[in-house]
Structure formats: C-alpha cells, structure tokens
Amino acid sequence: MPELQTILPGQMDAAAPRAPGTPMADLANWWQTLDDPVLTGFIDEGLKNNTDVRVALARVKEARAYLGVAESTYYPTVEASAGAGRSRQNTPVPIQNQITMPANLPIPMPQVDTQPSMSLGNTHGFGLNAVWEVDIFGARHSDAEMVRQLMFGAQEQQHGAQLLVASDIASRYFEARGAERRLILLQQGVTVARRLHQYAEGRFKAGQTTASEVDRAALQVDYTESQIEPLKALLQSHIRRIAVLMGRAPQTLTALPPQPASFHLPTALPEVMPSDVLERRPDVRGAARKVRSQAAKLGSAKAELFPKFYIGFGGLAGRMHPDSMEGNNFSVQSLGIGMRLPLLEGGRIRANIAANQAQLEGVAAQYEQAVLTALEDVENAFTAKRAFDARYDKLSNSARLARKVAEHKQALFVSGTELLQPALEAEATALQREDETIQGDISRALYTVLLYKALGGGWSTQRDNWPLPAVTSPKVATASPPLPAGLDGL
16 A cells, blocks of 8 residues: 655644644634625525536435445345246257346256157246355455445535635625725716816816816826726626526626625634644545545455355246146256356456556545645635735725825815815825725635635535445455544544
C-alpha cells in the first residue's frame, strides 16, 4: 500500500487556531449568521431545486442501486425453469437434454434414459437450481466495498454541489445588492453633473468662463450617464442568475425584495485547524473515498489468485406421456460442491494486480493534491478576507472625510462665502468616494463567501434525502492506506 506523504501542519498561518477541546463552528448554514431572510430564502430554495444538486442526488441514487447489485453476490443465485413439448424419438434420450439445465452448476447432472422405441409423445416438466459462491477469500466483499466507497464519493459530489450553489447564490446576491446601491449614487452623480453643466453655461453666458469649461461639464454629464445602463444590465444578469441557481426560469425574478436592515457581515472569523478543513471539504472527502475504493478493488484483484468455491443444487421433475403407452413421472436431484483455481493464465492476474496497484498510487497522489489545495485555499481566503476588510475600512474613512468636505463647501456656498462650483465638485468627489466604498464592501462580502466556501461550509447531512449505510471494511487482507487525522470517520 502506498503511504501518503502529506504531513498536516500543526495550525494555519492566516487563521486563528481553535482551542483544544472546542468544536469547530457550525458552517453548514453559514448564511444564516448574516441575518438576511431574503438571502436565506434564496439559498434554501436553491439547495432544494437547483438542477446541479438534483443531478448529483440522482447519481447518489444510481450508486446506491449499484451497491445493491454488488452486494447481491453475497447470496445464492436461485433459478426456476419450466417447459412442455411434443417430440418424436426412436432411441433413448437423456431427460436433461429435453429440460435445459443451468451451465454454471458445479457438478454434472446424471444421465437418465427414457424408454426405447418411443414414437410421438408429450413431455412437460419444471426445474429448480441454486448456485452459491462461498466468498472465502473476500473477492465479492471487496467488489462490494469498492462500490460502497464510490457511492460515498457520489454523495460527496452532492455535498460539493450544495456548497457551490450556496456560495454562488450568495455571491450573486451581494453583487446585485451592490449594483443597486451604486445605481442610486449614479443617479445622484448625474444630478450633480447636470447642475455643474448648468452652472458652467450660466457663467459662460455672463462672460465669466470659456466654452471649454462648458464642454468639460457636458463631457462629465455624458460620462456619468453612460454608466447607468451597463450597471442596470449587470444588475439584471445577477438577478437572472440567482433565479436559475434556484431552479427557476430567469424571467420569474426581475427584482430583489428590499434588503433587511438587520443584514451584517460577520466581524469574527472562524477558528480553524488544518484537520477541520479536511473534515469539511467535500472534494477532500471525495478523494479519500477514491483511495479506499481503489484499495478494495486491489483486494479483489489479489483474491483472483486463490481458488473459488461453489455449492450447487439442481432438480428436475415432470411427466412423459407417449401416445402409444402409459405415461410416467420422472424426477432428478443433484447436490454438490465445486472449486475453480487458475493454473495457467499467461500472467493476466498478476498484471491486473500491478495495474490496480499503480492506480492506487495515482489516486493516493490525487488525494494528497486535494489536501494541499484545500490548505492553500483556506490560507489564501483568510489572507484576502483580512486584506479587503482593511481596504474597506480605509475606503470608508476616505468617504466620510469626502462627505465632510462636501458638507463644509455646501455650507460656505449657502453663507455666500464660496461659489457653487466648488461645492458641486466636492459633492461629486464625495459620491465617487462612496461608490468606491460600496465596491470595497462588495469585495469584502465576496471574500467572506469565498472563505466559507474554502472551509467547506454550505452542506449538511441533514439535507440528505436518506441515511446511507455505514462504511464496512473489506474481508480481504489488504488494509486501506493510512489517512491523515480527522478522516478516520469518513
């Protein structure tokens, strides 16, 4: 078995460590901590009706059905047959040639002769046979374990779909809310730009300025107005995307309800240990399932080196009624055991073992890559979240100062000690700083979503439609590769 080379660090660099003995914060419904019922309703509907989630759920159902197929090999196969016919014969014929016997019985059926010199006659009968492979070396149990782990992997894909749907809806929602706020500022900016243009025209008519100043003011009006329609189109694209993510037609959602005043982004970041990431991330959990599935498949390949034992039973019963004589009943029973052992197969079995061993090494490396990528995602998400929070604080302070300057300029204009133009220009600057602050707020909201996504938040076993069976170990004497701490319960 390949040994996994990944060594988990003791703690994250960018995240605060979780105190020993304290549980990790519940991230299954992280959006509920934002106190936004509109967003919560959208995400809950998306988790229920989104097409990607439904496709993933269908694959879980399919995998569970295949598990039933694989586990059916634990039990005997029983078949019944019946037939009737009319025949002509001149020599004794074995009964079992008239009633077809199964080809997979471990022992041959005895030959039973009919009466000689028989002419036309009717025959009818029925048969029952059972064959059971005694899985002494665990080949069939290994096959079932392989399918079981693939089924759990399909469920992790469902969890991953839930995670993506929740994060995508939240991201689109925050961008749509930001576009709404920016549109309000743009309308105010257009009003200010038009007032500046009117002021420049008045001064030009009074001979107090040049035509170039009027043109400059008109240019600012056109530039500000040109941003409105693209921003409206962007808003509508986000809203339509939210509708599709919820499993609706895009035309069914044309505007967002008013955002509740209770909405807020979390101020404290989750305390996380590296093992928490591996327990929560569906992609890492799914990669671990692939390792275990391939280990079971390797065990099945190794079991082909050993003999297979069978127990079989066969029985026939019926009646033969020639036209020229009295009919008679017949019955045949057979019970036996059998064994098959490969002796000369040109190295096929050992080549198959080597191929499965190489595949196991490959999926083990993929698991290590999933672990490393998950840790990288979390570190980057924490770092970016802190960076954009700090940027938003600076932008907010800049917007407050710009608004303070605009209010001071407006007061000077009202008192008659300042012209209107500086007051309007200060107002335009304040609006621009506030627009930058809104964009910064959108960014920190998006990186909040990215952080929860990197931590594996957004799915819950409570949303699964049925309980799945517990993981059982294969009977073959081939242990699964060691997994890092925290994955033993997967």
